[in-house]
Amino acid sequence: MEGIAFKVNGTPCSFSGDPEMPLLWYLRDQLHLTGTKFGCGEGLCGACTVQVEGEAVPSCVTPVKSVAGKNIVTIEGLSARGDHPLQKAWQEGNVSQCGYCQSGQLMQAAALLRKKPQPTDEEIDDAMQGNICRCGTYQRIRQGIKRAAGVKS
Amino acid sequence: MNQVIRVSRRGFLKGTFSAGALILCARFFPDQATESLAAAGEWQPGVYLGIEPDGTVIIVAHRSEMGTGIRTALPMVAADELEADWTRVRVEQAIGDPKYGDQNTDGSKSIRDFYDPLRQAGATARLMLEGAAARQWGVPVAECRANNHQVKHTDGRVLGFGELVKAAARQPVPTQGELRFKTPAEFRYIGHGVPMIDQADICTGKAVYGIDARMPGMVYAAIERSPVLGGLLKSYDDRETRKVRGVLRTVEMEAARPPYGFQALGGVAVIADSTWAAMEGRKRLQIVWNPGPHDDYESEAFKAALQQTVRQPQKAVRTLGDVEAVFARGGTIHEAEYYVPHLAHAPMEPPAAVAEFKDGKVMAWAATQNPQAVQETVAKAVGIDKTKVTCHVTLLGGGFGRKSKPDYVAEAAILSKKIGQPVQVTWSREDDIRHDYYHSVAAMYMKAATDSQGRPTAWLQRCAFPPIPSTFDAAATYAGDGEMAQGWVDVPFSIPNLRAENGPAPNHVRIGWLRSVANIYHAFAVQSFIDELAAAAGRDRIEYFLEVLGKPRTIDFKAEGTANPNYGKPLDQYPWDTGRLRRVVELVVEKSGWASVKPEKGRALGFAAHRSFLSYIAVVVDVRVDDKGTISIPRVDVAVDAGRIIHPDRVIAQFEGATVFGVSLALMGEITAKQGRILQGNFDDYPVARINEAPYRTQVHLVPSEGLPTGVGEPGVPPIAPAICNALFAATGKRIRQLPISKTKLV
Numbered sequence: 001m002e003g004i005a006f007k008v009n010g011t012p013c014s015f016s017g018d019p020e021m022p023l024l025w026y027l028r029d030q031l032h033l034t035g036t037k038f039g040c041g042e043g044l045c046g047a048c049t050v051q052v053e054g055e056a057v058p059s060c061v062t063p064v065k066s067v068a069g070k071n072i073v074t075i076e077g078l079s080a081r082g083d084h085p086l087q088k089a090w091q092e093g094n095v096s097q098c099g100y101c102q103s104g105q106l107m108q109a110a111a112l113l114r115k116k117p118q119p120t121d122e123e124i125d126d127a128m129q130g131n132i133c134r135c136g137t138y139q140r141i142r143q144g145i146k147r148a149a150g151v152k153s
Numbered sequence: 154m155n156q157v158i159r160v161s162r163r164g165f166l167k168g169t170f171s172a173g174a175l176i177l178c179a180r181f182f183p184d185q186a187t188e189s190l191a192a193a194g195e196w197q198p199g200v201y202l203g204i205e206p207d208g209t210v211i212i213v214a215h216r217s218e219m220g221t222g223i224r225t226a227l228p229m230v231a232a233d234e235l236e237a238d239w240t241r242v243r244v245e246q247a248i249g250d251p252k253y254g255d256q257n258t259d260g261s262k263s264i265r266d267f268y269d270p271l272r273q274a275g276a277t278a279r280l281m282l283e284g285a286a287a288r289q290w291g292v293p294v295a296e297c298r299a300n301n302h303q304v305k306h307t308d309g310r311v312l313g314f315g316e317l318v319k320a321a322a323r324q325p326v327p328t329q330g331e332l333r334f335k336t337p338a339e340f341r342y343i344g345h346g347v348p349m350i351d352q353a354d355i356c357t358g359k360a361v362y363g364i365d366a367r368m369p370g371m372v373y374a375a376i377e378r379s380p381v382l383g384g385l386l387k388s389y390d391d392r393e394t395r396k397v398r399g400v401l402r403t404v405e406m407e408a409a410r411p412p413y414g415f416q417a418l419g420g421v422a423v424i425a426d427s428t429w430a431a432m433e434g435r436k437r438l439q440i441v442w443n444p445g446p447h448d449d450y451e452s453e454a455f456k457a458a459l460q461q462t463v464r465q466p467q468k469a470v471r472t473l474g475d476v477e478a479v480f481a482r483g484g485t486i487h488e489a490e491y492y493v494p495h496l497a498h499a500p501m502e503p504p505a506a507v508a509e510f511k512d513g514k515v516m517a518w519a520a521t522q523n524p525q526a527v528q529e530t531v532a533k534a535v536g537i538d539k540t541k542v543t544c545h546v547t548l549l550g551g552g553f554g555r556k557s558k559p560d561y562v563a564e565a566a567i568l569s570k571k572i573g574q575p576v577q578v579t580w581s582r583e584d585d586i587r588h589d590y591y592h593s594v595a596a597m598y599m600k601a602a603t604d605s606q607g608r609p610t611a612w613l614q615r616c617a618f619p620p621i622p623s624t625f626d627a628a629a630t631y632a633g634d635g636e637m638a639q640g641w642v643d644v645p646f647s648i649p650n651l652r653a654e655n656g657p658a659p660n661h662v663r664i665g666w667l668r669s670v671a672n673i674y675h676a677f678a679v680q681s682f683i684d685e686l687a688a689a690a691g692r693d694r695i696e697y698f699l700e701v702l703g704k705p706r707t708i709d710f711k712a713e714g715t716a717n718p719n720y721g722k723p724l725d726q727y728p729w730d731t732g733r734l735r736r737v738v739e740l741v742v743e744k745s746g747w748a749s750v751k752p753e754k755g756r757a758l759g760f761a762a763h764r765s766f767l768s769y770i771a772v773v774v775d776v777r778v779d780d781k782g783t784i785s786i787p788r789v790d791v792a793v794d795a796g797r798i799i800h801p802d803r804v805i806a807q808f809e810g811a812t813v814f815g816v817s818l819a820l821m822g823e824i825t826a827k828q829g830r831i832l833q834g835n836f837d838d839y840p841v842a843r844i845n846e847a848p849y850r851t852q853v854h855l856v857p858s859e860g861l862p863t864g865v866g867e868p869g870v871p872p873i874a875p876a877i878c879n880a881l882f883a884a885t886g887k888r889i890r891q892l893p894i895s896k897t898k899l900v
């Protein structure tokens with residue numbers, strides 16, 4: 001059987017398992033890229049957010065077959081040295097508490113900034129409302145996005 | 154009480170220290186633990202701190218990191234007293250071991266129990282380094298002072314910590330009386346803070362949680378558990394399951410028996426080569442359950458029964474004066490009933506653990522708040538001694554009390570023993586919501602008589618809820634003293650006739666601690682009812698609150714004969730000081746602009762103030778309701794007196810987060826059961842606040858204090874729900890007495 005080919009963080013991959021397997025589990029259990037998190041399995045919480053061709057998608061409801069030929073970026077590939085403006089802003093603002101949802105938050109926020117480099121509060125809330133943070137770091141997430149974007153808080 | 158008993162150069166954590174490192178072993182007794190631990194005979198020396206010959210300082214974090222920053226804050230305390238350069242400190246996470254003292258990261262007590270022991274560890278090592286330098290230079294030790302990873306002599310000579318390690322290890326261990334502590338003015342990190350040590354790993358996806366732990370040869374498990382607590386497996390058919398690609402086998406797991414405690418629940422496990430295959434295989438299991446004794450549990454009927462209970466006289470847990478005599482005189486009587494449903498913890502990382510049973514021993518990696526409970530629970534589950542269980546603690550993707558119960562680690566160990574391979578158990582979100590240790594459902598009845606000025610002359614409060622003790626003793630129906638002391642018997646009002654009562658309630662699900670625990674429903678009833686009385690009197694809510702609170706005083710529970718465990722701390726050291734509550738109320742009034750914002754239709758401020766985990770909190774929420782009834786919260790002001798603040802930024806973050814947690818339970822959180830089955834399963838039917846629903850801005854105001862440090866993880870939660878409901882009453886005229894607010898139509 002021909003494998004499904006795609007790229008993860010620039011590295012070519014070929015997958016020959018169940019084509020319905022969500023990308024999340026391929027990333028976590030086979031590539032051991034565990035930065036992408038499982039939170040709900042239904043696309044409701046955003047913990048598993050990755051980028052497919054630059055779009056933020058919930059990998060827990062994205063079957064591997066749907067990413068054939070595509071470029072996937074996970075938190076491990078967001079920047080070469082962990083120095084994406086959002087990653088820097090997150091650390092400067094001490095955004096994270098438990099940190100579990102933050103990979104997804106960062107991947108979602110990075111997709112937002114690509115489309116809207118200077119987002120308003122409403123645009124941030126719109127883009128980020130699929131990403132739950134049970135610790136309640138939303139205020140600092142909003143500030144972190146603005147800091148990375150160079151928008152005044 | 155706290156003393157250093159020996160210095161060892163033997164490594165205590167395999168691989169942590171190299172040969173020749175100075176390893177300091179400090180013995181300490183947290184106040185509350187002294188007796189029970191000493192009686193158990195297992196108490197061993199606790200906090201460890203070591204210095205490598207290259208100068209690297211290694212500090213063991215023995216409490217679990219679930220987002221509070223404790224893995225940074227406690228090592229930071231030791232580093233400060235040591236005069237260590239924080240950039241040369243490495244933090245090692247402890248395995249579960251009683252020698253560290255209490256490791257149950259629960260009850261908002263890490264700092265208050267371990268601030269002093271960590272300071273002592275740091276101060277001890279500092280003194281020994283200074284002594285070593287003095288000896289090497291042949292000068293009096295008084296002329297040598299540790300400063301930023303070096304010891305300096307008054308004449309300018311310096312020796313680095315690393316250079317002194319060998320000699321310091323030969324220094325006598327100072328007695329407690331010889332220890333010299335830094336003054337607050339000398340603190341480098343305490344009261345200032347350092348960045349959370351895990352922040353960079355979190356932001357790059359490198360941080361390891363329980364769900365990320367991997368062991369060689371590991372397989373993945375998903376478990377189907379009885380939908381009703383106590384249900385038994387009658388039969389199952391796994392033929393379709395075994396056809397799923399990646400599924401290796403199924404394993405029947407023995408059902409837990411009451412009391413459930415921390416036992417694995419039992420059920421049918423699907424073992425596979427990926428989490429996905431295990432989950433898919435599980436979907437195809439055909440199981441027949443014998444539903445057991447709780448399949449008649451219906452939330453609606455149970456609520457009605459609880460309400461009936463609180464309408465009748467119940468067991469008095471605090472009595473002042475004679476409320477009945479006052480009520481019998483007639484006058485103005487106020488009554489109200491409040492209700493709070495079950496809640497689920499729903500940490501973003503569902504319960505997950507890896508365990509390997511091999512040669513009569515278990516090695517586990519788990520997201521756990523309580524690694525020693527893992528040792529005990531796993532040992533019992535697989536029939537070995539607890540000393541044969543090694544529990545490594547990963548980061549926790551949220552805990553909120555859920556991960557203090559290690560049933561899921563026992564599941565992994567049981568499965569590993571059965572199949573002879575390391576097993577990772579991952580709970581699905583549905584597992585997490587449907588098999589939680591729920592926050593208890595509770596009903597409260599309140600009654601007051603007021604005088605001609607509207608002031609209460611008698612106050613009666615009655616509550617009933619399935620208590621946490623029922624998880625450990627199936628027959629328990631009355632609240633434990635600890636639950637009663639969470640905002641119920643310790644109501645601070647100065648009312649001459651006051652009675653608190655508690656009625657019985659049976660349990661039908663596992664009941665457990667959830668962030669701030671019984672304070673949630675107690676504060677909801679008390680803080681709502683006082684607002685109702687203020688409204689009835691036509692008074693400014695906060696002026697009225699302070700008047701009923703009365704003159705600053707210390708409540709003498711002992712003289713009253715009221716049991717108040719006071720969060721495990723003596724009342725003479727940590728009194729219930731109404732003056733401190735008044736202080737935070739005054740602070741929140743000032744910071745929120747309370748006096749300048751008058752309620753209008755669709756917008757009002759709401760207030761509540763509550764002491765929990767020995768900290769005093771007052772909040773003002775700014776609540777808007779639009780013409781569709783949609784609630785938004787542009788701003789929350791939180792005033793906090795938590796004694797000395799060790800890490801201000803993480804304390805502020807805890808109160809920001811607690812506010813959101815409080816908003817979730819106030820606006821939308823509800824777990825219900827039908828035929829013993831929990832009806833909710835994921836974030837669609839058990840919603841929690843999202844970025845657009847959370848307060849836009851939470852401002853935290855810390856009272857400067859040199860008092861004993863008190864809790865900060867939980868105390869921010871209880872005042873939020875009543876403050877929101879009080880604001881909603883002012884803005885809409887609707888008094889909400891049942892949570893969540895989403896059940897009430899506001900327009």
